[in-house]
Amino acid sequence: xxxxxxxxxxxxxxxxxxxxxxxxxxxxxxxxxxxxxxxxxxxxxxxxxxxxxxxxxxxxxxxxxxxxxxxxxxxxxxxxxxxxxxxxxxxxxxxxxxxxxxxxxxxxxxxxxxxxxxxxxxxxxxxxxxxxxxxxxxxxxxxxxxxxxxxxxxxxxxxxxxxxxx
Numbered sequence: 827x828x829x830x831x832x833x834x835x836x837x838x839x840x841x842x843x844x845x846x847x848x849x850x851x852x853x854x855x856x857x858x859x860x861x862x863x864x865x866x867x868x869x870x871x872x873x874x875x876x877x878x879x880x881x882x883x884x885x886x887x888x889x890x891x892x893x894x895x896x897x898x899x900x901x902x903x904x905x906x907x908x909x910x911x912x913x914x915x916x917x918x919x920x921x922x923x924x925x926x927x928x929x930x931x932x933x934x935x936x937x938x939x940x941x942x943x944x945x946x947x948x949x950x951x952x953x954x955x956x957x958x959x960x961x962x963x964x965x966x967x968x969x970x971x972x973x974x975x976x977x978x979x980x981x982x983x984x985x986x987x988x989x990x991x992x
Contacts, residue, residue, distance in 0.1 A: 861958055868954035869947045878942035883951075886935045893931060897924035 862880070871879060899920045909917070939948045 857962065864958050864961075865951065865954050868957070869943065869950050871943070871947070875943050875947075879939070882935065882938045882942055886931070886938075889931055889935075890928065893924060893927050897921075897927065 865883075866876060869875075869879075897920045899917050936948060939951070943951075
C-alpha cells in the first residue's frame with residue numbers, strides 16, 4: 827500500500843507539470859508531492875492511516891503557514907542597514923508570540939493526529955518533517971551550485987540545473 831501512495835504522489839507530481847501553471851507553482855507542487863511521499867514512507871502509513879492522517883496534516887500545515895503570515899514582521903531598516911531599538915523590540919515580541927502560537931497549534935494537532943495515527947508515528951512525523959527540510963535545503967544548495975554562471979554570480983556553467991524531484 828505504501829508503494830501505491832508513493833506512486834500516487836509521483837503521478838500528482840507529473841500532473842502538476844502537465845498543467846499550464848507558472849513555474850513557481852509547479853515547483854511548489856513538486857515539493858509538496860515529494861514531501862507527501864517522504865513522510866508517508868518514513869511513517870510507514872497504512873492506507874487507513876493515510877486516509878485519516880493527510881487531511882489533518884494538510885490543515886496543520888495551512889494553520890502553521892497562516893500563523894507565520896500573521897506574525898510576520900519586517901522591521902524598518904535605516905540607510906545604514908540598522909534596525910531601531912523599538913523595531914527590534916517589536917520583532918522580538920512577535921517572535922515569542924509566534925513560537926507560543928506554534929506550541930499551542932502543536933498541542934491542538936497532537937490530539938487530532940492521535941485520531942489517525944499512534945503517538946509513536948506522531949513522534950516520527952515531527953522528526954521526518956525536520957529531516958525533509960534539511961534534505962530540501964541540501965538539494966536547493968546543490969542546485970544553486972550547479973546553476974550556469976551568470977555575470978557577477980557563481981556556479982558551474984557546464985552543468986545544468988538538476989530536477990528538484992530526482
